[in-house]
Amino acid sequence: MRAARLIKMVLLLQSRPTMTAAELARELEVSERTVTRDAQALSEAGVPVYADRGRAGGYRLVGGYRTRLTGLARSEAEALFLSGVPGALREMGLADTASAARLKVAAALLPSLSDTPRTAAQRFHLDAPAWFSEPTTPEALPAVADAVWDDRPVLARYRRGPNDTEVERTLEPYGLVLKAGVWYLCARVPEGTSPGPGPFRVYRVDRFTSVQPVQAGRAPAESARFSRDDTFDLPAFWEERAEQFARSILRAEVVLRLSAEGARRLPYAVDPVAARDALAACGEPDEQGRVTVTLGVESAEVAHTQLAALGPEAEVLAPAELRERFARDARRLQALYAP
Secondary structure: OHHHHHHHHHHHHHHOOOEOHHHHHHHHOOOHHHHHHHHHHHHHOOOOEEEEOOOOOEEEEOOOOOOOOOOOOHHHHHHHOOOOOHHHHHHOOOHHHHHHHHHHHHHHOOHHHOOHHHHHHHHOOOOOOOOOOOOOOOOOHHHHHHHHHHOOOEEEEEEEOOOOEEEEEEEEEEEEEEEOOEEEEEEEOOOOOOOOOOOEEEEEHHHEEEEEEOEOOOOOOOEOOOOOOOOOOHHHHHHHHHHHHHHHOOOEEEEEEEOHHHHHHHHHHOOHHHHHHHHHOOOOOOOOOOEEEEEEEOOHHHHHHHHHHHHHHEEEEEOHHHHHHHHHHHHHHHHHHOO
């Protein structure tokens, strides 16, 4: 533990001209007294750590000293590709691994490039969760992430259906997706539990009640591994499955007349896939510049809530019950705003 901390301290000092004891203590998550002892230990080991006294003082490496301890471990290299999603790293338990990887990369850079990690972080940041929602970390996420990294099958209990019925499945976890603050696992049922390997399926990670590694059978403490299908493309699979899901819930249709502004705003008010299909199939504008579209919706109730955002830019033609509901809304609004 201390050896890893000493290496991290050298890498920190190598990537910056000078650091105060307070800054080192914060980065290393130790006390300033421990920083002082560690600096003395490094000096006794031949690492030229020098302490400047005074208000502007701090610790620095003398004479352009550079360590060769910059080789990335596999886990650090993999975590480095996720560095743009800090929240996801924390939730999967990879924040420390990614921090170590970034330090090693920074330490390996030429002095003239030493500020590039900081300048990039100040200019680009990915905030995955949606607005107006409080993201929560699923309890099973770290265990699921470990299984994904190591190609290890898991025995999982999962809540599904309107009554939250629990089922138990052996799964081969292929990939994790973070969509609008919600984690999803792409996995399939392995061979032997059904006739041939099962299809790939999507599971919400927050619905897992337990996740246990499948034992290899040769030794009690050894986990099994599955042979990964190298043709599996996670981004392509997710894009296809997300579009299938969006279409599957569109079980009703409404007919609309849209102004040019209504057509422009339609994808922001309803499902974008449904809006795209509806606008692609519409005819030429009428004499008032409006187009008639047939829009797939989840239900008339959901359509009423979504289309209300378009106001007078959309006129519902069918079904009659939904048109009458908007007419009642219009009469109520007129009563409210009449002089």
